[in-house]
Amino acid sequence: xxxxxxxxxxxxxxxxxxxxxxxxxxxxxxxxxxxxxxxxxxxxxxxxxxxxxxxxxxxxxxxxxxxxxxxxxxxxxxxxxxxxxxxxxxxxxxxxxxxxxxxxxxxxxxxxxxxxxxxxxxxxxxxxxxxxxxxxxxxxxxxxxxxxxxxxxxxxxxxxxxxxxxxxxxxxx
Numbered sequence: 001x002x003x004x005x006x007x008x009x010x011x012x013x014x015x016x017x018x019x020x021x022x023x024x025x026x027x028x029x030x031x032x033x034x035x036x037x038x039x040x041x042x043x044x045x046x047x048x049x050x051x052x053x054x055x056x057x058x059x060x061x062x063x064x065x066x067x068x069x070x071x072x073x074x075x076x077x078x079x080x081x082x083x084x085x086x087x088x089x090x091x092x093x094x095x096x097x098x099x100x101x102x103x104x105x106x107x108x109x110x111x112x113x114x115x116x117x118x119x120x121x122x123x124x125x126x127x128x129x130x131x132x133x134x135x136x137x138x139x140x141x142x143x144x145x146x147x148x149x150x151x152x153x154x155x156x157x158x159x160x161x162x163x164x165x166x167x168x169x170x171x172x173x
Contacts, residue, residue, distance in 0.1 A: 049165045050076040052092060054085035054108065055100040055127070060150070064098065067157055073165065082106030089115055094122060096164060098148075098157075101128040112143040123164045127153065 010027035053064050053075055065075045077092045079085035082105040089097055089111075097115060099108035112124050125146040146160040 049073040049095040049161070050092070051161070052077045052079065052085070052088055052094040052097045054079040054082075054088075054097060054103065054111070056080050056103045057100075060100070060153075064153070064157065067154060068161075071158065071161070073161060080104075082108065082111045085111050086114055089119065089122065093119065096123040096125060096161065098125045098127060099144075100150075101126055109143060116143055125157075125160055125164070 010025060012026075013024045015022045015024075049072070051068065051073055053061050055061050055064070058080070061078045061080075065078075068075055073096075076094050077088045079088050080103075082103045085097065085099060085103070085108075086106070097112075099112055101108040103111075108126055108128075112126060115122055115124060123146075124144045125148055126144040127148045127150050129150045145164055148156050148160060
């Protein structure tokens with residue numbers, strides 16, 4: 001939500017107290033125009049990179065799918081929890097799995113570890129609202145090919161995906 005408000009040069013304010021939470025969104029009448037959608041030029045001889053999106057929030061999964069709409073990459077499946085993510089990874093064998101760290105059941109880092117052991121050619125990007133610096137300083141940095149702060153998903157997901165796709169699907173960099 002914060003990203004979309006920022007796209008329109010708006011502000012979001014969240015105030016919480018013992019009686020509840022108030023969310024205020026302000027968007028100016030003359031918002032900045034959205035940048036034109038451009039198709040990425042990364043479609044090489046390997047074609048489209050297939051991406052599995054694993055996040056327990058359906059709105060986040062929809063947002064990610066929208067972000068990838070005008071790119072050569074396509075969402076080949078979605079998962080709402082860790083066990084579903086692992087099952088669909090084994091079944092679909094995507095080129096890249098985007099894993100939320102905090103999912104019900106088995107968390108994203110545990111799933112990343114299993115994928116890394118069973119299907120090492122699959123690239124993994126971990127998404128989190130948590131402190132990425134803490135994740136990167138832990139052993140988690142060995143489990144993923146990239147990390148995305150969910151608050152910056154709209155800004156960072158496409159560049160990370162582009163960087164991982166340069167060598168073609170199923171080629172670890």
